[in-house]
Amino acid sequence: xxxxxxxxxxxxxxxxxxxxxxxxxxxxxxxxxxxxxxxxxxxxxxxxxxxxxxxxxxxxxxxxxxxxxxxxxxxxxxxxxxxxxxxxxxxxxxxxxxxxxxxxxxxxxxxxxxxxxxxxxxxxxxxxxxxxxxxxxxxxxxxxxxxxxxxxxxxxxxxxxxxxxxxxxxxxxxxxxxxxxxxxxxxxxxxxxxxxxxxxxxxxxxxxxxxxxxxxxxxxxxxxxxxxxxxxxxxxxxxxxxxxxxxxxxxxxxxxxxxxxxxxxxxxxxxxxxxxxxxxxxxxxxxxxxxxxxxxxxxxxxxxxxxxxxxxxxxxxxxxxxxxxxxxxxxxxxxxxxxxxxxxxxxxxxxxxxxxxxxxxxxxxxxxxxx
Amino acid sequence: xxxxxxxxxxxxxxxxxxxxxxxxxxxxxxxxxxxxxxxxxxxxxxxxxxxxxxxxxxxxxxxxxxxxxxxxxxxxxxxxxxxxxxxxxxxxxxxxxxxxxxxxxxxxxxxxxxxxxxxxxxxxxxxxxxxxxxxxxxxxxxxxxxxxxxxxxxxxxxxxxxxxxxxxxxxxxxxxxxxxxxxxxxxxxxxxxxxxxxxxxxxxxxxxxxxxxxxxxxxxxxxxxxxxxxxxxxxxxxxxxxxxxxxx
Numbered sequence: 001x002x003x004x005x006x007x008x009x010x011x012x013x014x015x016x017x018x019x020x021x022x023x024x025x026x027x028x029x030x031x032x033x034x035x036x037x038x039x040x041x042x043x044x045x046x047x048x049x050x051x052x053x054x055x056x057x058x059x060x061x062x063x064x065x066x067x068x069x070x071x072x073x074x075x076x077x078x079x080x081x082x083x084x085x086x087x088x089x090x091x092x093x094x095x096x097x098x099x100x101x102x103x104x105x106x107x108x109x110x111x112x113x114x115x116x117x118x119x120x121x122x123x124x125x126x127x128x129x130x131x132x133x134x135x136x137x138x139x140x141x142x143x144x145x146x147x148x149x150x151x152x153x154x155x156x157x158x159x160x161x162x163x164x165x166x167x168x169x170x171x172x173x174x175x176x177x178x179x180x181x182x183x184x185x186x187x188x189x190x191x192x193x194x195x196x197x198x199x200x201x202x203x204x205x206x207x208x209x210x211x212x213x214x215x216x217x218x219x220x221x222x223x224x225x226x227x228x229x230x231x232x233x234x235x236x237x238x239x240x241x242x243x244x245x246x247x248x249x250x251x252x253x254x255x256x257x258x259x260x261x262x263x264x265x266x267x268x269x270x271x272x273x274x275x276x277x278x279x280x281x282x283x284x285x286x287x288x289x290x291x292x293x294x295x296x297x298x299x300x301x302x303x304x305x306x307x308x309x310x311x312x313x314x315x316x317x318x319x320x321x322x323x324x325x326x327x328x329x330x331x332x333x334x335x336x337x338x339x340x341x342x343x344x345x346x347x348x349x350x351x352x353x354x355x356x357x358x359x360x361x362x363x364x365x366x367x368x369x370x371x
Numbered sequence: 372x373x374x375x376x377x378x379x380x381x382x383x384x385x386x387x388x389x390x391x392x393x394x395x396x397x398x399x400x401x402x403x404x405x406x407x408x409x410x411x412x413x414x415x416x417x418x419x420x421x422x423x424x425x426x427x428x429x430x431x432x433x434x435x436x437x438x439x440x441x442x443x444x445x446x447x448x449x450x451x452x453x454x455x456x457x458x459x460x461x462x463x464x465x466x467x468x469x470x471x472x473x474x475x476x477x478x479x480x481x482x483x484x485x486x487x488x489x490x491x492x493x494x495x496x497x498x499x500x501x502x503x504x505x506x507x508x509x510x511x512x513x514x515x516x517x518x519x520x521x522x523x524x525x526x527x528x529x530x531x532x533x534x535x536x537x538x539x540x541x542x543x544x545x546x547x548x549x550x551x552x553x554x555x556x557x558x559x560x561x562x563x564x565x566x567x568x569x570x571x572x573x574x575x576x577x578x579x580x581x582x583x584x585x586x587x588x589x590x591x592x593x594x595x596x597x598x599x600x601x602x603x604x605x606x607x608x609x610x611x612x613x614x615x616x617x618x619x
Contacts, residue, residue: 035464091391159483160482162477163477163483166474166477169460169461169464169466170459170474172424172429172455175428175429176429177477178478179478179482223465224465224466226466228465
């Protein structure tokens with residue numbers, strides 16, 4: 001495969017476009033799921049869609065992808081609001097409710113799938129493709145459906161941006177301001193269900209929740225702004241789709257869905273390690289730098305303590321008298337010398353004017369922050 | 372409407388709330404006059420937060436009614452501001468201090484309309500009032516507990532309400548912040564607002580508040596601090612022989 005194939009090969013172009021749009025809508029809506037601490041809701045919904053897929057086939061007897069989508073949508077919605085109902089009306093916690101509905105619906109779906117396999121209907125083959133998805137089956141019409149749904153959900157998101165942000169941050173407060181939180185909740189949950197159902201054909205029931213969560217989790221690492229996070233998550237999602245499709249097209253026997261998910265996961269890994277501020281690396285560096293800096297400051301203030309009893313602040317002292325102070329090393333001393341806070345001659349040190357001023361200002365700062 | 376109730380900010384009648392089988396609030400009758408600075412005190416599990424949430428319509432009661440200036444809460448939304456417990460939200464949410472305060476303007480804006488320059492200006496003024504203007508662009512997770520509490524207070528101030536309901540605004544704040552907050556509350560009362568505060572530190576009740584409600588599932592007593600804040604009511608509320616040094 002060559003890069004130019006993306007622009008000339010009609011099938012590949014369709015699939016790439018489809019997975020890109022899917023990634024974008026999942027990243028966008030996934031941000032809301034992650035921030036509402038409902039990450040696993042996506043997983044439960046995608047599994048809950050399976051019996052809908054099977055029932056749509058059993059009832060109609062044909063393998064029409066639109067009918068199957070509608071079946072998945074209904075079953076996914078039922079699962080989602082069942083979970084919410086359980087959490088609201090029983091004392092079960094949401095993780096229990098999610099696990100319960102997920103396995104109940106998935107089990108029922110698998111049961112129906114094995115039942116269908118024994119049916120005397122030549123059409124039955126291929127329903128199990130919805131378990132892991134098959135991007136190759138995407139056609140132009142699917143891409144259009146995805147594009148329209150993405151457009152609509154973007155519009156709704158922008159329209160209710162203020163209210164949704166408020167709901168995400170503080171649901172009780174949203175209610176006291178007179179907003180109908182139930183409406184907002186149904187709105188956002190429904191769109192999440194729709195996004196998941198759209199992805200079932202491509203990524204499949206089992207891995208779909210990763211499409212929802214991975215771009216959002218990666219995006220959160222890079223920004224402290226909700227709008228930027230949603231935009232970034234859409235970009236990561238779209239990029240996962242494009243790169244994943246590209247990788248799987250360049251190798252035979254690489255299933256597209258799992259590759260897309262792995263690409264999205266590598267975005268998460270990269271972001272967790274390398275993002276500024278929130279990244280592990282940045283935090284480790286900051287931690288070390290702070291410690292070193294504190295060590296320097298402590299050493300300097302200790303020296304200041306000795307020096308200030310002398311009339312001449314630059315009077316030399318033996319390095320040995322620092323020994324009963326923990327936390328200084330020869331390296332600390334050489335850094336202090338580099339910064340010209342002290343001078344070292346043989347086994348003697350003396351403080352410079354700069355060092356004395358610096359130490360005094362450290363004392364002042366400590367005094368100010370002590371309130 | 373009975374003429375006597377017009378000067379009441381909040382009137383609670385026969386309010387009963389239960390999450391499960393055990394009632395959290397039992398048959399509460401409570402009248403809060405306009406313009407008081409009132410503490411709600413009681414032991415853990417007495418239903419203090421629940422009472423506030425019931426007044427605000429966040430929790431649906433089993434029985435009873437709540438009237439705000441003689442009408443149901445849903446008709447008086449713009450007259451009431453709420454300061455939830457600091458721990459009720461995730462402070463790692465991707466937003467800034469100013470943005471949280473701006474949320475206080477959302478109610479008056481209503482659906483869909485976005486805050487503009489006017490709302491921003493009011494929010495900045497509220498931030499200044501609580502001494503947090505310098506932190507306006509700070510990510511909220513980078514704020515200390517006391518600063519987060521001030522942000523919540525500023526968000527309620529922006530609502531420019533007549534009644535303020537606050538759930539433990541002094542919890543986990545240092546002495547400086549507590550002093551700053553109580554000064555703002557006293558100032559609000561001076562301008563005729565009604566303030567209802569869930570409070571834990573019994574020692575400071577006589578100094579901070581002029582009205583008090585003792586609550587322990589049932590309403591034990593409610594009235595002016597100087598009349599009813601005594602060992603008798605404290606013992607009834609807390610169940611043990613409670614002695615508090617009250618300046619008399």
